[in-house]
Amino acid sequence: MTITLARQHSVYDTKAVESAQERARAMKSVELEAFYENMLELGGERFLTTPSTADALDPLYEDCPNFGEVLDDLSRYLGLALAGGASFNVMPVLLLGDPGVGKTHFGKRLAGVLGTEFEFISMNALSAGFVITGSSSSWRGAKCGKVAERLVRGRFANPVVLLDEVEKATGSTQSDPMAALYQLLEPETSRAFHDEFIDLDLDASQVFWVLTANSLEGIPPALLSRMAIYEVPSPTPEQAAAIAQKVYAGLLKELKLQQMETGLSDSVLDKLSEISPREMRKALLDGLGFAVAAGRSGLTPEDVRVKPDVCKRRIGF
Template identity: 45%
Template sequence: MSTAVVKQELAVASFSKVYDLDEVETALNELSEGGSEALRATYEKMLKAGNLRFCVKPNRMPSIDDLVADLPNFQEPLNDIRKQIALCLETEDRLELMPMLLLGDPGIGKTHFAKQLARLLGTSSHYLAMSSLTAGWILSGASSQWRNAKPGKVFDALVNGSYANPVMTVDEIDKATGDAQYDPLGALYALLEHDTAQSFIDEFAEIPINAGNVVWVATANQANTIPEPLLNRMNVYEIAPPDRDGARRIAQSIYDEIRSAHAWGARFPETLGDAPLDALTKASPRAMRRAMLNAFGNARIDNRHEVQARDIEFGSDSRKKPIGF
């Protein structure tokens, strides 16, 4: 049975207040007649939706060993997550995970890890690509006085989502760009500190939001461009490329995942052969996925229901930058 995609775990949920309804109502009543219609609509939506969101945690120790098998180079952060889950099982305590920074080469599975963590915890997943952000308001919102202003990603996840403790992935945090006035990382100084995150103010809504339960996962290729105060707010893990055996397990998991996601996958055997597995170990997990999907198609074009080594093809980038073992 495939373990490539972690099953959504059965979770126990308490409710958490993510904002104060009285404060929203007061802000709505104080909004001038000519005030922002977008802001008025936001306040009305907040009142209609209510302020309670699920704060979930697994009700038993989840299948972390399965995820370690699929992502063998992520054993260190997964072991730390296991410890924190163990502490709060069978109690009313909420799961507390310190923000984590995953350092490593492109394509080795850092973003995939964050998605699987959300499934492991039974919560939602949100993604921010910092390399494409040029202003801090993407995270913290822009003033309603600005044209086309809107709330930031954190506000959106908590107010418009169902969970008080979603997994927020801040991808390529080392590539964030901006100027002193609009620092894309500026909001993170408050959001990564539990105490200040509990009363985080989005610049659009100007209503304190409890973001203290958000699970933060940042990824980067290197740490030398990340401000030291941010590094001090996170557990930093250096994720090495998988060794040969680990790469084979990852390749088999990717094969399982693609095979089980499609009706045509039932025609293919459950296990990928040694020769195609060895061929896939030449690439990063990201390149493996692309090559594996194409390999299924190559096999069918050749009127086969079995992937062979000759079906594994990589683009020019994969040939230029193989991950060695």
């Protein structure tokens, strides 16, 4: 059995927050003063989690079977961290692959096995770096960035933060989303990450960064040098069948359908083999409805009704 070990880690200095609150009060910035008050109430300490054994990542080999290469490396790094009593803090991971191979799902499951929180940031929708770094409190509608939001209001110093489609990030010369990443993806400089809204340094050095991209085009070489890059293939037919069985088992448990057969037939798996897990879930949910309505305890290929154009998509999450 894997137990998540946790210790306290300081994310910000409460004395610095008190001084900043005084300045906000002098400037009559009610919103900023209230934010600092919230920071003081929460305190500057957050949990830093580490699984108690390197086997903690084993479930991901089954749930995300096409991520074997990255899981092999992470398992070794976790073993090293446990051997030395250090925190599990690896260099940022870039998952490179076609749309739909399961990159976001992997990030969510990784956060789950590490016993920490998950933050999703779509870089494709990012028109400026403010979403990451926050915007100046002097601006109308100003607020802190997502990194500060997670570290301040979350419970953990080491959340998994997934930056999706990083190659599609755009921005202005005043607020380049890539610029913030140069600091955040470097261990030394991320210890004093400055959010523009709260105007304080935060320790973001324990954040577990997962970046995704469909290609390397558009990502500066200097940024790539800060990451471990993994090419993620689409699942093989055998892996797709295993994923379908997992989705099916999860639905039976969720819906408490104890009367249904616990496994799917080869003919049903063949029909599901080219569908993404999200589509698998809907197809299996509908199929279970048809089977239960017909009074059967197992699914038939006819129960799995998939649109022909959907079947042609790559499997993914």
